[in-house]
Amino acid sequence: MIHCLLNDEEVCTEAGQTDLTLTWLREQRGLTGTKYGCGDGGCGACAVLLGHRDPRGAIRYRVVDSCLLPLGALREAHLVTIEGLSQTCAGEQDALGPIQAALVEEGAVQCGFCTPGLVVALTAYLLNGRLDCDEEVLEAVDGNLCRCTGYMGIKRAVRRIRRELVGLPNEPVARRDALIAQRVLPPWFAGAAQRLAALPASAPRPEHACIIAGGTDLFGRPDPGLERHPIWLLERDASLSGVTLEQGRCRIGAGTTIEELLESDALASALPHVQGFLSQVSATPIRDRATLGGNLVNASPIADLCICLLALDAEVTLAGPSGERALPLADLYLGYKRLAMAEDEMITAVAFPLQPGLIRFNFEKVAHRKTLDIAAVNSAMRLDLEGSTIQRAILSAGGVGPTPRRLSATSDWLTGRLVDAETVGEAARLAMAEATPIDDVHGSATYKRTLLGRLVQAHFLALAPNADELRIDGDTP
Ligand SMILES: Cc1cc2nc3c(=O)[nH]c(=O)nc-3n(C[C@H](O)[C@H](O)[C@H](O)COP(=O)(O)OP(=O)(O)OC[C@H]3O[C@@H](n4cnc5c(N)ncnc54)[C@H](O)[C@@H]3O)c2cc1C
Ligand code: FES
Ligand code: FES
Known part of the structure; x- marks a missing residue:
């Protein structure tokens, strides 16, 4: 039984935990304003607001794609659809x-097909955003595609919305109340936290349960066998979320979402440019659900977080019936989608070593589109320097083999070298030789190898203190 708040109504349903929220809304609840576009997280037409109580008791709302959202995730949550948001102007016809x-x-x-999703995404932005620049509000709709307007009208509208509402308070409850006063939110938002607190609590974790984290991989290609298993939604376990810096390591709970990583001050202090790297992962509605653990266990050869963490020399903590064990992330991948972990084990956390000064770390990704797209090739590098000499380099790459890879031969070769144009050119050539890409929809093997060479050069241009002197020849490698 799933108890939740749906718009202004307390709802209890016996529908399956792995049923899709979009189907339930449209077919069981008659809420057809939430649209079915692509069904795999790629268009934002099905966007809804999902709110959970935070430790202070206030509700934090996120925009998520309901086509990838298992109904079980609605437990103790507030789900808001476009029909709910349209109640801001109740009683005023056509207002x-x-x-x-x-x-x-x-x-x-x-045609209006994308409009409900845009309204929901912009509402989430007004609830959570800093409202201080037009770029940020444009990023708030990075998960929404429109097939008609050519986007200029959308850009004008979102900039206008930010400018009209720029003076909103930052404190979440005051922000919510201001948005109710401005008729962005209906008045019943004010009582939602109290009503959520009164809903029955979740059942404990069942034995031998299949883990669902964000569901963004699992429900992209739902396994019909899934509904036969008991399931466990990681988001119910707060101990699996968050970033801590302790004992010279950065530790991240496996259930931490990518958007939570983007918002983490602790992570930003450990890796100064990390927000720029993380914002290249998909788009807001996916990042709001997708977790670190899911990214690693899905074992896609181009998983962005995985590529970053391989270069950061990360270690995973695995927990199973016989206790906990640590494993270098580089040893987790045995072959295409084959992992060195037992079926009854799960990843609880990932940690990477810090160092007293700045970590020189860079991530590069090439995809067909800037948002909502996985990489053709991605790569990360950590570079430890003493003056211009490389003390240690760790280079990783995705899309150039059956698993996310650490390019060990190139990394080892770099140790002890001076950072100069010759070293960079040779490192690019070695990485290309070490790569084993295949032809696929993202490009030919030759194209991907060439890209990898360019990305290695890009790492040095980003990380070397003498980048201006490197004068990398555009024709090499
Ligand atoms: C439209 C779209 C765009 C995307 N873009 C990108 C992109 O740009 N870059 C990128 O890297 N990925 C991308 N992805 C893939 C996906 O979002 C990520 O891989 C995400 O991190 C998966 O996390 P999740 O929590 O949703 O995993 P889930 O789908 O919940 O789980 C995936 C698998 O991992 C298992 N699992 C999850 N957590 C654990 C754990 N802690 N321990 C053991 N097993 C676990 C689950 O049982 C399941 O088998 C995209 C996906 C979509 C739909
Ligand atoms: S229907 Fe396209 S993202 Fe859900
Ligand atoms: S898809 Fe038709 S208006 Fe956007």
């Missing part, structure tokens, strides 16, 4: 809230 008005008046609506 529009500020988001809808801006979209209509700035020419951002043609």
Whole structure:
């Protein structure tokens, strides 16, 4: 039995935990404003707001794609659909809230299929965003595709929305109340936290349960066998979330979402440019659900977090019936989607070593699109330097073999070398020789090898203190 708050209504359903929320909304609840576009997280037409109580008792709302959201994730949560948001103007026929008005008046609506998703994504932004620059509000709709408008109207509308609402308070409850006053949110948002607290608590973890974290991989290609197993949603276990810096290591709970990593001050202090790297992973509605553990266990050869953590020399903590063990991340991958972990083990955390000064770390990704796309080739490098001499280099790459890979031969060769144009050129050539890409939809093997060479050069341009002097020849490798 799943108890949740759906818009302004307390709901209890016996539907299956692995049923998709989008199907349930449209077919069982008659809420057809949430649209079915692609069914695999790629368009944002099905976006809804999902709110959970934070430790202080306030609700934190995130925009998520309901086509990838298992119904079990609604337990003790507040689900808000476009129908709920349209109750801001109850009693005023045809009245529009500020988001809808801006979209209509700035020419951002043609067929209207993408509009509910845009309204939901912009509402999440107004609830959580800093509201201090136009770039940020454009990123808030990075998970929404529109097939009609050509985006100029959407860009005008989202900039206008930010400017109209720029003075909102930062404190979450004050922000919520201001948005109710501005008719962005309906009045019942004010009582939602109290109503959530009164819902029955979740059942304990069942034995031999299949783990569902964010579900963004699992529900992209749902396994029909999944519904026969008991399932356990990691988000119910707060001990698996969060970033801590302790004893010279950065430790990240496996259930931490990518958006939580983006928001983590601790992680930003350990890796100064990490936000720029993490924002290249998919788009907001996916990052709001996708977890670190899921990224590692899915074992995609181009998993972005995995590539970063391989170069950071990370270690995973595995927990199973016989206790806990640590394993270098590089040893987790045995072959294509084959892992050195037992079926009854799970990853509870990942940790990587810190160092007293700045960690020189860089991540590069080449994909067909800037957002909502997985890499053709991605690569990360950690470089420890003494002056211009390389003390240690760790280079990793994805899309160039059956698993996410550490390029050990190239990394070892770099140790003790001076950072100069010759070293960079040779490192690029070695990495290309070490790679074993295949032809696929992302490009030919030759293309991917060439890309990898360029990404190795890009690492040095980003990390070497003498980058200006490297004068890397555009024709090498
Ligand atoms: C539209 C779209 C775009 C995407 N873009 C990117 C991208 O740009 N870059 C990228 O790297 N990925 C991308 N992905 C893939 C996906 O979002 C990530 O791999 C994500 O991190 C998976 O995490 P999850 O929590 O959703 O995993 P889930 O789908 O919940 O789980 C995946 C697998 O891992 C297992 N699992 C999860 N957590 C654990 C754990 N702690 N211990 C043991 N087993 C566990 C599950 O049982 C399941 O088998 C994209 C996916 C979609 C749908
Ligand atoms: S239907 Fe396209 S993201 Fe869900
Ligand atoms: S208005 Fe038609 S898809 Fe955006």
